[in-house]
Amino acid sequence: MATTLAKAADGTGTASQAARIEHVSKSFAGPAGQQLVLDDISLDVAPGEFVTLLGASGCGKSTLLNLVAGLDRPTAGTITTDGRPALMFQEHALFPWLTAGKNIELALRLRGVAKSERRDKAEELLELVRLKGAYGKRVHELSGGMRQRVAMARALAQESPLLLMDEPFAALDAITRDVLHDELTRIWRETRLSVLFVTHNVREAVRLAERVVLLSSRPGRIAREWRVDIPHPRRIEDTAVAELSVEITEQLRGEIRRHGQH
Amino acid sequence: MASTDTTPAAKDGDSLAGLEAGLDALETVQQGRRPFRQTFLEKILPPVTAILLVLVVWQALVSFRIVDDPTKLPAPADVWNVVRDAWLQGELLGYIWTSVSRGLLGFFFALLIGTPLGLLVARVKFVRAAIGPILSGLQSLPSVAWVPPAVIWLGLNNSMMYAVILLGAVPSIANGLVSGVDQVPPLFLRAGRTLGATGLKGTWHIVLPAALPGYVAGLKQGWAFSWRSLMAAEIIASFPDLGVGLGQLLENGRNASDMAMVFEAILLILIVGIAIDLLIFSPLERWVLRSRGLLVRS
Numbered sequence: 378m379a380t381t382l383a384k385a386a387d388g389t390g391t392a393s394q395a396a397r398i399e400h401v402s403k404s405f406a407g408p409a410g411q412q413l414v415l416d417d418i419s420l421d422v423a424p425g426e427f428v429t430l431l432g433a434s435g436c437g438k439s440t441l442l443n444l445v446a447g448l449d450r451p452t453a454g455t456i457t458t459d460g461r462p463a464l465m466f467q468e469h470a471l472f473p474w475l476t477a478g479k480n481i482e483l484a485l486r487l488r489g490v491a492k493s494e495r496r497d498k499a500e501e502l503l504e505l506v507r508l509k510g511a512y513g514k515r516v517h518e519l520s521g522g523m524r525q526r527v528a529m530a531r532a533l534a535q536e537s538p539l540l541l542m543d544e545p546f547a548a549l550d551a552i553t554r555d556v557l558h559d560e561l562t563r564i565w566r567e568t569r570l571s572v573l574f575v576t577h578n579v580r581e582a583v584r585l586a587e588r589v590v591l592l593s594s595r596p597g598r599i600a601r602e603w604r605v606d607i608p609h610p611r612r613i614e615d616t617a618v619a620e621l622s623v624e625i626t627e628q629l630r631g632e633i634r635r636h637g638q639h
Numbered sequence: 640m641a642s643t644d645t646t647p648a649a650k651d652g653d654s655l656a657g658l659e660a661g662l663d664a665l666e667t668v669q670q671g672r673r674p675f676r677q678t679f680l681e682k683i684l685p686p687v688t689a690i691l692l693v694l695v696v697w698q699a700l701v702s703f704r705i706v707d708d709p710t711k712l713p714a715p716a717d718v719w720n721v722v723r724d725a726w727l728q729g730e731l732l733g734y735i736w737t738s739v740s741r742g743l744l745g746f747f748f749a750l751l752i753g754t755p756l757g758l759l760v761a762r763v764k765f766v767r768a769a770i771g772p773i774l775s776g777l778q779s780l781p782s783v784a785w786v787p788p789a790v791i792w793l794g795l796n797n798s799m800m801y802a803v804i805l806l807g808a809v810p811s812i813a814n815g816l817v818s819g820v821d822q823v824p825p826l827f828l829r830a831g832r833t834l835g836a837t838g839l840k841g842t843w844h845i846v847l848p849a850a851l852p853g854y855v856a857g858l859k860q861g862w863a864f865s866w867r868s869l870m871a872a873e874i875i876a877s878f879p880d881l882g883v884g885l886g887q888l889l890e891n892g893r894n895a896s897d898m899a900m901v902f903e904a905i906l907l908i909l910i911v912g913i914a915i916d917l918l919i920f921s922p923l924e925r926w927v928l929r930s931r932g933l934l935v936r937s
Contacts, residue, residue, distance in 0.1 A: 470830035473931040474848040487835040517932020520666030559655050
């Protein structure tokens with residue numbers, strides 16, 4: 378029942394995994410009594426690993442991400458993470474009363490970074506997401522893709538070894554999304570972060586991840602896992618990506634069909 | 640997957656950077672400044688026309704003897720003369736300053752009380768259940784109603800005036816903050832929590848700035864209520880020792896059956912109320928909304 382927050386592992390540390398989800402269940406009080414949303418989920422994310430959680434509506438993937446982020450508590454089971462994970466949402470969730478740079482500085486400030494270092498760090502992070510010169514821009518002056526990149530820089534400012542992403546590109550147009558896929562892959566490979574990425578887009582999952590985890594719906598259970606060994610740089614049009622996507626989609630459709638059978 | 644960061648990969652990175660720069664440029668909207676001519680035509684000309692029209696109708700009513708009684712309706716020029724005389728005798732600024740200083744000081748106290756009160760109602764469930772409904776109910780109580788009890792409790796003095804202003808403005812300011820806090824998108828709170836802004840830090844870094852638009856709207860309304868309450872208090876409880884403010888000026892005009900003086904007082908009350916709003920609260924509101932991209936140019 379306890380949610381343990383293990384401290385950063387320095388060689389002798391306790392957390393050999395970036396995230397360890399052990400027998401986690403979650404139920405909510407619904408109109409028909411307690412409703413089980415997640416059922417006995419066990420999943421590890423290794424340091425530096427990129428895992429996508431894939432599932433149809435009602436599989437509880439966002440619920441699981443909230444649990445890992447510490448925004449909610451599991452009904453049963455334990456979740457161990459290496460410090461407080463960073464989280465990116467489908468909406469950019471940038472604060473409109475701050476400039477792009479100050480949004481990042483707020484994350485640094487809340488982490489206890491000294492005032493004198495914040496500005497340089499924020500500029501550095503903006504450069505990492507290729508938004509040099511956007512420091513003084515207001516959120517509403519940025520395009521959708523730029524906002525998500527600032528949100529990514531803000532998440533990276535937390536310097537958490539684990540980045541959780543809740544369908545962060547779902548609201549973007551196809552061209553921008555494709556570019557941000559490349560961008561995320563590049564940043565992940567540069568920083569060696571562990572990423573747990575939630576999506577309902579099979580190709581996105583295959584294109585980005587080293588491991589794809591398929592969740593069944595109502596309640597969410599782990600249905601199957603695939604290891605993705607396609608070399609980088611990948612493209613959404615690659616045959617290898619397409620082939621694996623077809624296989625995963627078949628399985629996903631099978632999971633969805635089960636719900637129409639009674 | 641072992642990475643093979645050789646020339647092709649680096650080249651790929653460069654082309655990605657170029658692609659992104661292109662997308663950013665395409666999707667960013669350029670905004671220019673509005674030319675003065677347009678501002679004049681859209682913002683300045685319409686109200687000036689409306690005021691001129693009122694003056695023309697007023698003058699016509701007097702000139703064509705439709706209202707043929709200067710004790711009922713003085714000519715615009717008569718009112719102007721009264722205002723000019725007051726100015727030349729050095730009394731005009733005195734009237735205005737007496738009322739404005741009372742109004743602003745009262746508003747300042749209302750701000751000091753209303754802000755923590757609003758925060759308390761917004762954030763503490765018990766307090767909200769206890770006094771939330773009373774606070775919003777108080778807004779619909781005309782503050783004139785507070786003048787008789789204030790006079791009985793405090794006597795005919797300045798504290799009575801401030802008490803009436805407080806009772807009029809505090810509910811507006813507190814309610815503005817409460818509705819501002821209620822309208823903070825839950826996403827901001829969640830985002831704040833993942834960044835480590837919980838408890839007091841969350842209130843300071845997330846809730847208060849997010850609630851600012853509602854708070855400023857409350858301040859604006861609070862000022863309107865302060866000014867109205869003060870005028871009610873000055874008219875009802877006029878007493879020579881208190882110094883002549885705009886409310887007393889109006890009451891003096893009525894006692895002297897001097898309609899030009901009554902008009903002078905009404906106009907000054909209106910102008911001062913609007914001027915404070917235009918000089919302080921409207922720019923504040925526009926700045927808050929514009930910096931968040933919430934102000935759509937019309």
